Amino acid sequence: MASALTDKLSRLVKEMRGQARITESNVQDMLREVRMALLEADVALPVVRDFIARVKEKALGQEVLGSLKPGQALVGIVNAELAATMGEGIADINLNAQPPAIILMAGLQGAGKTTTTAKLAKHLIEKRKKKVLTVSGDVYRPAAIEQLKTVTAQAGAEWFPSTPDQKPHDIAVAALDYAKKHYFDVLLVDTAGRLAIDELLMAEIKDLHATLNPVETLFVVDAMQGQDAINTAKAFKEALPLTGIVLTKLDGDSRGGAALSVRQITGAPIKFAGVSEKLDGLEVFDASRHAQRVLGMGDIVALVEQVTKGVDMEAAQKMAEKLKSGDGFDLNDFLAQLQQMKQMGGLSNLMDKLPSEMMAKAGQVDMDKAEREIKRKEGIICSMTLKERKHPALIKATRKKRIADGAGVQVQEVNRLLKEFEQMQTMMKKMKGGGLMKMMKRMGGMKAMKGMMGGGGMPKLPF
Structure with a gap:
């Protein structure tokens, strides 16, 4: 995420921190950089x-x-001004309207409007406990209507049908009428996009806006477009009273310029950021936290939130009770730990939120390779019988060969997994009676994680 900008600013931050005295001359040098x-x-x-x-x-x-540590004070100023450029703190979505609150999604084709509509539906259902209806007004791209239908179902919202032979105005009116009659809290309207801005697109979306009078008009823009994103944002701002911006593909944005520019160019706050392709990959945008990421300070708050969301605390509590009662840690428990890691959104997603210095300490771990290793280990355990998982001591030569064949791996990989399991089992025995929190804290530094990561190891996470 914004890796090029982060690398440059991180180096400058280190230099600034080391300054014993700030003068106009060295301030000018730093600002030039x-x-x-x-x-x-x-x-x-x-x-x-x-x-x-x-x-x-x-x-x-x-x-x-006048500061005792002027370098640190200067870093603080850069951080504060980065946050101010992107808008102070969090700009919450406005749902203060007579239901249904209408949210109009605008943007060019390919920016991720349809997927973002479903992500927003999921967010509103889970975080705001709203009853959500989606509708597509994109009659020029039939696949868009079907796509919205599919992702809406995955998000747990309801989809209002539309067809390519209808007019967007008529679709919107019918959807609004349906939403009112069926007591929906929110109506999300996905609009047509173009590969470039044209008069027809702008006339159509202006008409939809006038018809619906939405409480939110969100401009969805691809963060990877750079200067093009800024020009597009400017054109949409002139055509519509934008109330907010959704930056998509922020996880793939190597330069980071759009996030810094689009807020100031349009005057509309950034409300959400798309950070992965998954339907839960939509974050409420926090300018202060994003500024820290860009400066290479990481986003520990987001990291803790992601881990907490991914960890099944009930399952963790059950495991703690199991260990406390004296029952052994078996391969089913080991499999559950691997699956917990997957639920946290992937190792690369977690690492992206660590401060750059901690990332460097972690070494150049190949995250893709590490995630493939986890999947392979999951496959090996799933090739075992329930009895073998419960009693790993039963797994001898012939069983190992059968398990390896079933998982499509070599016998050596089965041996490696069993050795890693034994290491974790030993650690769990030492923790017997230690309680849930003790177990969770030790998880970050356990040696067995090195094996899971393919030998590369993983930094101890700060939680």
């Missing part, structure tokens, strides 16, 4: 100029010059 880093990251020139001017004004003030 910051300016180049922002421009290379595709941040719009007017945004860069304004950002540099604000940082310079504060950096040469008493706030930094």
Whole structure:
């Protein structure tokens, strides 16, 4: 995420922290580097100029010059101004309207509008406990209607049918009428996109806006587009009263310029960020936390949230009770631990939220390879009988050969997994009676994790 910008700013942050005294000369040198880093990251020139001017004004003030640690004070200013550029804190979605609250999704084709509509539906159902209806007004791309139907079902919302021979205006009116009659809290309207901005697109979406009078008009933009994202945002802002922005594909954005520019160019706050292709890969955008990520400070809050969401606390409690009662840790428990790791959103997603210094300490671990290793180990255990999982001591040569064949691996890999299991089993015996929290804390540093990661190891997570 914004890796190029993060790398450059992280180096500057380290240099700034080491400064014993801040002068106008070294502030100018640092700001020149910051300016180049922002421009290379595709941040719009007017945004860069304004950002540099604000940082310079504060950096040469008493706030930094009078500080005992001026380098750290300067880092604080850069962090605060990055957050201010993207909008202060969190801009919550507005649902204060007579139900149904209508949310209009706008943007170009390929930005991820349809998937984002389903992600937002899932978010509103799970986090806001709302009854959600979706409808597609994209009559030019028949696949879009079917796509929305599919992802809406996956999100747990209801889909209102539409066909390519209908007019978007008529579809919207019918969907709104249905939403009112069936007491929906929210109506999400997915609109047509184009490969480029044209008059027909803008006229159509203006008409939809006038017809529906939505409480939120969200502009969905691909963060990887860089300068194109900024130009598109500007055009949509001129056509519609945008209330918020959703940045998609933020996980694949190597330069990070869109997040810094789009807020200031449009004046509309960034409300959500798409951080993975999964339907739960939509985060409420927090400008302060995103600024910390860009500076290479990581996002520990998001990391803890992701891990907490992925961990089945009831299952963890049961395992703690099982260990406490004296029952052994078996291969079913080992399999459950592997599956917990998958539920946390993948190792690479977790690592992305760690501070850059911690990432460096972790070494150049191949996360894709590590995740493949976890899947392979899962396959090996699933090739065992229930009796073998419960009593691993039964697994001798002939059984190992059968398990290896069933999982499509070599016998050596079965041996390796059993050795890792024995290491974890030994650790669990030592923890007998230690309680749930003790077990959870030790999970981050256990030696057996090295095997799961294919020998690369994993940094001890800060929770």
